[in-house]
Amino acid sequence: MDLGTIAKHSTLHAKPSGLILQYGTAGFRAEAEHLDHVMFRMGLLAVLRSKQTKSTLGVMVTASHNPEEDNGVKLVDPLGEMLAPSWEEHATCLANAEEQEILRVLANILEKEAVDLQQEAFVVIGRDTRPSSEKLSQSVIDGVTVLGGQVHDYGLLTTPQLHYMVYCRNTGGQYGKATTEGYYQKLSKAFLELTKQASCSGDGYRSLKVDCANGIGALKLREMKHYFSQGLSVQLFNDGTRGKLNHLCGADFVKGHQKPPHGMEMKANERCCSLDGDADRIVYYYHDADGHFHLIDGDKIATLISSFLKELLVEIGESLDIGVVQTAYANGSSTRYLEEVMKVPVYCTKTGVKHLHHKAQEFDIGVYFEANGHGTALFSTAVEMKIKQLAEELEDKKRKAAKMLGNIIDLFNQAAGDAVSDMLVIEAILALKGLTVQQWDALYTDLPNRQLKVKVADRKVISTTDAERRAVTPPGLQEAIDDLVKKYKLSRAFVRPSGTEDVVRVYAEADSQESADRLAYEVSLAVFRLAGGIGERPQPV
Numbered sequence: 001m002d003l004g005t006i007a008k009h010s011t012l013h014a015k016p017s018g019l020i021l022q023y024g025t026a027g028f029r030a031e032a033e034h035l036d037h038v039m040f041r042m043g044l045l046a047v048l049r050s051k052q053t054k055s056t057l058g059v060m061v062t063a064s065h066n067p068e069e070d071n072g073v074k075l076v077d078p079l080g081e082m083l084a085p086s087w088e089e090h091a092t093c094l095a096n097a098e099e100q101e102i103l104r105v106l107a108n109i110l111e112k113e114a115v116d117l118q119q120e121a122f123v124v125i126g127r128d129t130r131p132s133s134e135k136l137s138q139s140v141i142d143g144v145t146v147l148g149g150q151v152h153d154y155g156l157l158t159t160p161q162l163h164y165m166v167y168c169r170n171t172g173g174q175y176g177k178a179t180t181e182g183y184y185q186k187l188s189k190a191f192l193e194l195t196k197q198a199s200c201s202g203d204g205y206r207s208l209k210v211d212c213a214n215g216i217g218a219l220k221l222r223e224m225k226h227y228f229s230q231g232l233s234v235q236l237f238n239d240g241t242r243g244k245l246n247h248l249c250g251a252d253f254v255k256g257h258q259k260p261p262h263g264m265e266m267k268a269n270e271r272c273c274s275l276d277g278d279a280d281r282i283v284y285y286y287h288d289a290d291g292h293f294h295l296i297d298g299d300k301i302a303t304l305i306s307s308f309l310k311e312l313l314v315e316i317g318e319s320l321d322i323g324v325v326q327t328a329y330a331n332g333s334s335t336r337y338l339e340e341v342m343k344v345p346v347y348c349t350k351t352g353v354k355h356l357h358h359k360a361q362e363f364d365i366g367v368y369f370e371a372n373g374h375g376t377a378l379f380s381t382a383v384e385m386k387i388k389q390l391a392e393e394l395e396d397k398k399r400k401a402a403k404m405l406g407n408i409i410d411l412f413n414q415a416a417g418d419a420v421s422d423m424l425v426i427e428a429i430l431a432l433k434g435l436t437v438q439q440w441d442a443l444y445t446d447l448p449n450r451q452l453k454v455k456v457a458d459r460k461v462i463s464t465t466d467a468e469r470r471a472v473t474p475p476g477l478q479e480a481i482d483d484l485v486k487k488y489k490l491s492r493a494f495v496r497p498s499g500t501e502d503v504v505r506v507y508a509e510a511d512s513q514e515s516a517d518r519l520a521y522e523v524s525l526a527v528f529r530l531a532g533g534i535g536e537r538p539q540p541v
């Protein structure tokens with residue numbers, strides 16, 4: 001490690017003085033103009049983590065659902081997972097170190113994590129389509145090379161594709177080929193195998209309208225769609241040729257505003273979906289014949305998937321341990337349906353796929369989804385091997401079900417929630433079960449709900465417990481929420497500081513939309529009053 005060279009390069013990526021950032025829900029996120037130093041330093045950190053784990057590490061430059069002016073970066077651990085929590089702390093320390101402290105912080109990490117500097121390092125990088133992403137990913141590359149690490153720059157990728165590449169590279173290609181071509185082929189082959197067996201192959205099942213949030217999803221779906229066109233034709237909207245990334249479109253907009261994206265032509269009862277800016281989230285929706293908008297979010301996606309997996313297991317004659325993991329945002333009706341009707345155990349974790357993914361790994365089959373459409377299903381290695389073996393050994397119907405399950409396993413991106421992989425899983429299940437989008441939607445009725453954002457001077461004054469369902473500080477806030485909730489039927493509300501935006505998030509649900517809106521507004525006022533609100537006071541919905 002040539003200390004002089006590191007220090008010299010670091011000054012070329014100077015930290016704006018006084019700027020403090022935190023490795024949050026999904027890495028660092030801020031206005032792009034403030035992130036150059038963070039990118040360089042995450043390049044350095046990726047090298048250290050790669051040396052320590054003796055594996056390829058991933059760095060993704062994206063701010064996913066955030067506005068186009070923002071950007072962000074997250075590190076991807078060897079099995080395609082989010083960075084380990086102790087390294088998140090190192091990331092925060094390194095990002096916030098003043099120039100003269102950089103070498104000391106690096107030395108500290110080396111010592112604490114027993115990094116062997118002689119070990120080789122290999123880092124792969126991906127980026128989304130934001131105007132700032134290319135330059136920022138160059139700063140990551142600078143950081144990697146100055147510490148002597150090797151780099152492979154994949155250029156434009158969806159976030160889940162980068163997770164997939166890392167997983168493939170560290171399993172010697174067993175999980176798949178670490179190229180976009182390899183990704184397209186693996187998923188499309190599994191999808192076509194599945195849909196071949198669907199008796200319902202009418203037009204309704206074969207076409208889907210996709211809002212791409214003006215992001216990377218459009219580019220990648222355009223490349224990929226020929227691979228699966230025998231089973232599904234996708235029509236792309238908000239493909240980035242005109243509009244702004246995530247502006248009035250995309251999964252976060254649709255879920256948050258509970259309305260269709262701009263720029264999408266929807267006919268009654270047509271199945272449509274939206275991806276987010278880096279294609280790791282997906283939500284479905286349709287307009288009914290009366291023009292009412294129906295949203296099918298991550299909760300209903302988890303329900304569709306887990307019920308299909310359960311049915312296949314019954315058919316095969318295997319009883320495996322299935323669990324569903326959600327967050328506090330999960331609609332109360334979904335949790336009730338999963339537990340009481342489907343008899344599947346449901347667990348609640350903090351927001352952030354890293355928490356859900358970790359919990360889901362405890363089961364033979366763990367299905368995890370955030371209500372915002374971020375999720376996947378994980379299969380233990382033993383289950384995967386067993387199912388593939390049964391697909392060879394069993395006969396007739398059982399064999400068919402085992403083969404189907406084997407293909408479903410291949411179709412899921414088990415490294416991370418993946419909008420494209422999830423879309424193909426959902427399309428295959430709907431076709432195999434002969435379900436229309438309306439029938440899927442009718443599994444249960446969501447409780448009316450509302451999400452709002454409140455601006456405060458320092459969102460860290462809010463701390464929470466019980467998987468973010470209760471506020472611990474500031475004093476009096478939880479008591480105020482409890483009193484408000486008592487005024488409404490079937491109601492629930494919570495607040496938490498966002499880990500990706502400088503806001504406090506408020507969630508409320510109740511027996512009517514009017515009550516959910518009112519409750520969310522009243523809780524927002526309580527946050528504004530007790531947690532140091534700034535700017536305009538919250539307004540009624």
Ligand code: G16
Nearest residue numbers: 025026064065352353498499500501
């Ligand atoms: C990221 C995380 C998600 C999380 C979302 C919002 O999504 O990956 O797990 O639900 O941020 O987090 P918060 O409420 O803390 O702002 P994405 O799609 O932006 O990467």
